[in-house]
Amino acid sequence: xxxxxxxxxxxxxxxxxxxxxxxxxxxxxxxxxxxxxxxxxxxxxxxxxxxxxxxxxxxxxxxxxxxxxxxxxxxxxxxxxxxxxxxxxxxxxxxxxxxxxxxxxxxxxxxxxxxxxxxxxxxxxxxxxxxxxxxxxxxxxxxxxxxxxxxxxxxxxxxxxxxxxxxxxxxxxxxxxxxxxxxxxxxxxxxxxxxxxxxxxxxxxxxxxxxxxxxxxxxxxxxxxxxxxxxxxxxxxxxxxxxxxxxxxxxxxxxxxxxxxxxxxx
Amino acid sequence: xxxxxxxxxxxxxxxxxxxxxxxxxxxxxxxxxxxxxxxxxxxxxxxxxxxxxxxxxxxxxxxxxxxxxxxxxxxxxxxxxxxxxxxxxxxxxxxxxxxxxxxxxxxxxxxxxxxxxxxxxxxxxxxxxxxxxxxxxxxxxxxxxxxxxxxxxxxxxxxxxxxxxxxxxxxxxxxxxxxxxxxxxxxxxxxxxxxxxxxxxxxxxxxxxxxxxxxxxxxxxxxxxxxxxxxxxxxxxxxxxxxxxxxxxxxxxxxxxxxxxxxxxxxxxxxxxxxxxxxxxxxxxxxxxxxxxxxxxxxxxxxxxxxxxxxxxxxxxxxxxxxxxxxxxxxxxxxxxxxxxxxxxxxxxxxxxxxxxxxxxxxxxxxxxxxxxxxxxxxxxxxxxxxxxxxxxxxxxxxxxxxxxxxxxxxxxxxxxxxxxxxxxxxxxxxxxxxxxxxxxxxxxxxxxxxxxxxxxxxxxxxxxxxxxxxxxxxxxxxxxxxxxxxxxxxxxxxxxxxxxxxxxxxxxxxxxxxxxxxxxx
Numbered sequence: 001x002x003x004x005x006x007x008x009x010x011x012x013x014x015x016x017x018x019x020x021x022x023x024x025x026x027x028x029x030x031x032x033x034x035x036x037x038x039x040x041x042x043x044x045x046x047x048x049x050x051x052x053x054x055x056x057x058x059x060x061x062x063x064x065x066x067x068x069x070x071x072x073x074x075x076x077x078x079x080x081x082x083x084x085x086x087x088x089x090x091x092x093x094x095x096x097x098x099x100x101x102x103x104x105x106x107x108x109x110x111x112x113x114x115x116x117x118x119x120x121x122x123x124x125x126x127x128x129x130x131x132x133x134x135x136x137x138x139x140x141x142x143x144x145x146x147x148x149x150x151x152x153x154x155x156x157x158x159x160x161x162x163x164x165x166x167x168x169x170x171x172x173x174x175x176x177x178x179x180x181x182x183x184x185x186x187x188x189x190x191x192x193x194x195x196x197x198x199x200x201x202x203x204x205x206x207x208x209x210x211x212x213x214x215x216x217x218x219x220x221x222x223x224x225x226x227x228x229x230x231x232x233x234x235x236x237x238x239x240x241x242x243x244x245x246x247x248x249x250x251x252x253x254x255x256x257x258x259x260x261x262x263x264x265x266x
Numbered sequence: 267x268x269x270x271x272x273x274x275x276x277x278x279x280x281x282x283x284x285x286x287x288x289x290x291x292x293x294x295x296x297x298x299x300x301x302x303x304x305x306x307x308x309x310x311x312x313x314x315x316x317x318x319x320x321x322x323x324x325x326x327x328x329x330x331x332x333x334x335x336x337x338x339x340x341x342x343x344x345x346x347x348x349x350x351x352x353x354x355x356x357x358x359x360x361x362x363x364x365x366x367x368x369x370x371x372x373x374x375x376x377x378x379x380x381x382x383x384x385x386x387x388x389x390x391x392x393x394x395x396x397x398x399x400x401x402x403x404x405x406x407x408x409x410x411x412x413x414x415x416x417x418x419x420x421x422x423x424x425x426x427x428x429x430x431x432x433x434x435x436x437x438x439x440x441x442x443x444x445x446x447x448x449x450x451x452x453x454x455x456x457x458x459x460x461x462x463x464x465x466x467x468x469x470x471x472x473x474x475x476x477x478x479x480x481x482x483x484x485x486x487x488x489x490x491x492x493x494x495x496x497x498x499x500x501x502x503x504x505x506x507x508x509x510x511x512x513x514x515x516x517x518x519x520x521x522x523x524x525x526x527x528x529x530x531x532x533x534x535x536x537x538x539x540x541x542x543x544x545x546x547x548x549x550x551x552x553x554x555x556x557x558x559x560x561x562x563x564x565x566x567x568x569x570x571x572x573x574x575x576x577x578x579x580x581x582x583x584x585x586x587x588x589x590x591x592x593x594x595x596x597x598x599x600x601x602x603x604x605x606x607x608x609x610x611x612x613x614x615x616x617x618x619x620x621x622x623x624x625x626x627x628x629x630x631x632x633x634x635x636x637x638x639x640x641x642x643x644x645x646x647x648x649x650x651x652x653x654x655x656x657x658x659x660x661x662x663x664x665x666x667x668x669x670x671x672x673x674x675x676x677x678x679x680x681x682x683x684x685x686x687x688x689x690x691x692x693x694x695x696x697x698x699x700x701x702x703x704x705x706x707x708x709x710x711x712x713x714x715x716x717x718x719x720x721x722x723x724x725x726x727x728x729x730x731x732x733x734x735x736x737x738x739x740x741x742x743x744x745x746x747x748x749x750x751x752x753x754x755x756x757x758x759x760x761x762x763x764x765x766x767x768x769x770x771x772x773x774x775x776x777x778x779x780x781x782x783x784x785x786x787x788x
Contacts, residue, residue: 022709022721025641032637040638047628055621058599062617066607067539073606077541086596087589094585097635102578104637109574150325150717158324159720165323166719184571189411190504192569192644196710200640203569205505206410207498210571223719227644227712228569229404231411232330235715 025196029218029243032199035104043097050093108200111213114181118174122184122191122204122226125233129172132183136256142236143167150236166223171240175249176216184210189231195224195239203228216243286381289373290778291358292675297380298355299668303744305347305387306661310737312340317699317733320726325717333716334402335394341405342422345522346429347387349656352664353525354379354436357464359675361440363769363776364458366449366785371442379435386428393418404714406515407482409496409507413489420490423482430475437471440464449768451787455549458767459542462549463528466556467521473560474517481510505570512563520559522656523623524552526663527594530616532767533670534598537613538605539764544597551590551597558587568639577636584634588627595624610762611685615666618658618693626654629704644714647707653700658693665692665743672750673761677774680750688746691739698732 027037065071119130126141142150146165149156158164174180184193186204194201202212216222224239244252279287288294315336319327328336358376362369370376393400398416401407412419444465448457457465484495485507494500496507527548535542542548564572564580572580598620607613629651633639642648673679702725707713711722718726760770768787772780 021705021724023705025708026710033641036637036641039635040632040641043632043635043638047631051624051628054595054599054624058602058617058620061599061602061604062607065538065603065605066609068608071604071606073539074604075540076543076604077601078544078546082600083544083547083593083597087593090589090592094588097631098582098585101581101635101637105577105581106574108637108640109577152325152329154324156324159723164720165717189414190408194712196641200637201569201643202571202640205498205570207502207504208571224710225712225719229334229408229411229714231414232334232402234334235330235712235717 028197028199029216029220029222030197030199030214031217032108032212032214033197035107036200039101039104042100046093046097108212111181111211114179114213116175116178117181117183118172119183119185120193120204122186122188122193122230122237124188124231125226125237127191127193127237127239129170131253134253134257136253136260138170140168140170140172140240142238143169146238147236163223165236166225166238166240168238168240171221171242173242173244173249173252174214174216175246176219176243178246179213179215182212182214184212190228191226191230191237192228193224193239194227195222195241197222198224198241201227216241219243219245287377289369289377291362291370291373291376292776292778294370294376294380295355295358295360296675298351298358301380301383302348302352302355302664305343305351307740308391309340309343309348310740312336312343314733314737316340317730319716320718321730322727323718323720323723328716330716331399331402334404334714335400337714338401338403338405339391339394342390342401342426343387344656345405345518346426347383349522349660349664350433351383353464353467353522353660354433354440356460356525356529356664356667356671357436357440360671360769361443361461361464362447363674363772363780364461364767365444365447365452366768366781366787367443367447368779368781368784370439371447372439375435376439379432379439382428382432382435386425386432389421389428390425393421396421406508406511407485408511409485409488409504410498412485413497420486423486426482427479430479433471434475437468437475440468441472444468449781449784449787455546456787458528459531459545459548460525460528463524463531463552466552467524470517470521470524470556470559474514474521477510478514478518481507481514484510505567508567508570509564512566513560515566516563517556517559519655520555522660524556526619526623526660527552529663529667529670530598530619531601533612533616533666534601535766536670536762536764537610537616538602538607540601540605541766542597543600543603544593547593548597551593554590555587558583558590562587565634565639568636569643581634581636585631588631588634591627595620595627610669610682611680611689612666612670614686614689614693615662615669618689619662619666622654622658622662622693622696626651626659629654642707644712645707646703646711646713649713650700650703650707653703657700658696662692668747670762671769672747673757674769674772674774674776676751677756678750678753679755679757679761680746681753684742684746684749688739688742691742692736695732695735695739699729699736700732702726702728702732 025040117132121128126139128139130137145161149158149161184202184204186206191204192201198214202210220243222241226237396418400418401422403412487493488495494502496502496504531542562584565584633642706722706725711718757774
């Protein structure tokens with residue numbers, strides 16, 4: 001049924017190129033994102049089973065216990081035993097969910113023993129990144145092409161803009177296989193820093209310093225965006241993380257430092 | 267009875283003054299319901315502006331600032347203007363009829379609590395025409411963003427104060443009526459479920475609304491009187507607002523759904539021709555949900571950086587709500603089980619309620635799991651979740667209630683065939699609208715954005731088509747109501763053969779003043 005609807009609707013689709021029809025959370029490339037994904041799938045399957053059981057009983061009843069088939073109504077209307085059963089069983093299922101959830105949460109909130117620290121500050125509407133150990137700092141905002149195309153009636157086909165709304169002028173460069181502590185704050189209003197493939201989000205709040213950690217296992221470019229309403233350009237403050245092997249990262253750091261010295265001397 | 271009717275009409279002004287000065291629970295119920303219907307369409311039009319802009323990526327229709335005003339106002343209008351007044355309207359009509367009371371306990375207060383609403387909403391909606399526009403920080407009004415708003419802010423806050431006042435007065439009235447005016451013999455544990463759920467909801471309202479009033483008053487003084495409750499640079503705390511807001515906000519969620527539970531518990535037994543299964547446990551489950559709703563607020567803000575212990579506590583407490591909610595769903599299924607069912611429009615909406623509300627409940631359980639919520643939070647997955655519990659939840663229950671009691675209120679029957687068409691269109695389009703939102707949310711689309719990356723295009727287009735279909739299906743609902751009132755298909759006392767309760771002992775429509783001598787309940 002649903003497939004038929006989808007097929008019918010897809011003829012109305014504005015985009016000629018059908019994108020990848022992504023329907024699920026990305027598994028991601030960090031221990032935290034993988035743990036969140038596994039937990040998500042576990043709970044999802046449990047809820048699917050519960051749904052099938054409950055709706056199955058309902059459907060059976062709807063098909064068989066109808067007046068048009070001459071079915072006579074029973075008169076039962078209470079049973080303490082049954083009530084206790086369907087209070088206790090869900091409770092046990094919940095305990096079964098809570099145990100892995102608690103374990104994962106403890107792992108996620110443990111920011112100790114990190115190797116480098118990245119401080120992220122949210123501004124309306126850009127991000128500032130500071131590498132605390134290496135004294136590197138820069139702003140990162142939406143790239144020029146997306147920024148032009150996103151104007152009201154810009155007459156630019158956004159499907160032709162590369163990584164529309166998901167591209168920045170200065171990406172964050174981070175090393176792989178390194179426990180990275182991320183400190184989050186904001187200078188004006190609330191923001192939230194979120195790259196789905198690197199794990200969950202945390203709010204950036206003025207007056208607070210929140211922390212989270214990531215450990216990227218695969219080199220690559222990961223894209224995300226602000227996830228807390230921060231005013232009119234909330235949709236236009238993307239995040240791009242470029243994860244590179246450690247050696248390459250060290251090279252990048254030294255180039256940044258040289259550049260800084262060069263600008264100072266000039 | 268007819269002598270009473272004449273007697274009443276002698277003192278009753280006619281025309282518009284009848285409605286302005288009325289203290290009759292039936293008139294006020296009607297006013298509430300019509301007002302709610304109007305707000306439902308205004309809020310719905312705003313939703314269509316949102317969905318039209320999101321039909322494809324790029325900005326085609328509105329600027330981001332106006333888009334944010336639409337999302338904010340859509341939520342405020344639907345919550346405070348459509349769903350809550352509809353439930354109060356149903357309570358006004360039904361509570362006295364169901365408990366055998368002649369009217370509400372405090373009739374003049376009742377008049378006032380309704381007539382506050384049109385003024386409050388006129389003020390709130392008028393801010394859209396201000397220079398700088400209406401509120402744009404989301405209905406949650408989180409500072410510091412809400413403090414950046416234009417001149418609309420004090421007007422919106424004042425109108426929310428008025429809405430809170432109206433709700434609290436309404437709640438006081440409902441509690442006073444239920445506790446003092448039940449017919450002889452109707453003990454608390456013999457009350458219809460709709461009355462029970464409203465009694466509990468009324469207590470939630472009295473506990474929660476003043477907290478909201480406090481929070482928004484602090485916003486007001488932060489903005490205009492130099493305080494810094496929520497401003498970090500002045501030593502304040504932006505997160506404090508979120509705690510206070512959600513201490514109101516979570517009970518509010520149950521204010522929007524508990525009366526719906528009562529409606530479903532009334533309609534299902536009628537069309538299953540079998541008493542409600544587990545009445546006592548339904549009452550206890552409703553009360554447990556209400557109590558738990560006060561200790562789960564921070565699950566709306568898992569990403570603000572709470573300590574681990576706080577996150578664990580709110581996760582466990584939230585998961586616990588699944589138990590009484592599950593009990594309710596199981597009891598409904600057991601009510602249908604081995605009944606002798608027929609599928610008139612109210613029953614169809616009720617069955618769809620159970621299925622779709624349960625889907626929303628199950629995604630709620632997923633959202634309770636903190637590590638996964640770090641991914642779900644503030645995405646379209648959340649939008650899908652709360653629309654599943656509010657649209658096919660609260661709104662379906664309200665529509666079901668209108669179909670169910672319309673014959674009682676007016677003495678006229680709606681067109682069953684058109685009612686069924688309305689049901690199927692509404693149910694199909696509600697899923698076409700909100701189901702794809704789960705997918706884009708999981709794939710990484712944040713909520714409250716006017717424009718999105720191109721990989722989210724297809725599901726957004728489907729959702730927009732669904733939203734317009736849903737909107738047009740509600741125009742059919744208007745026509746059905748109009749047709750029912752115009753045509754002369756009259757019904758007797760008992761519109762439904764399986765219906766139970768005192769309201770069905772009265773004529774249809776009931777006399778203007780009913781139960782002047784209280785009925786006896788064994």
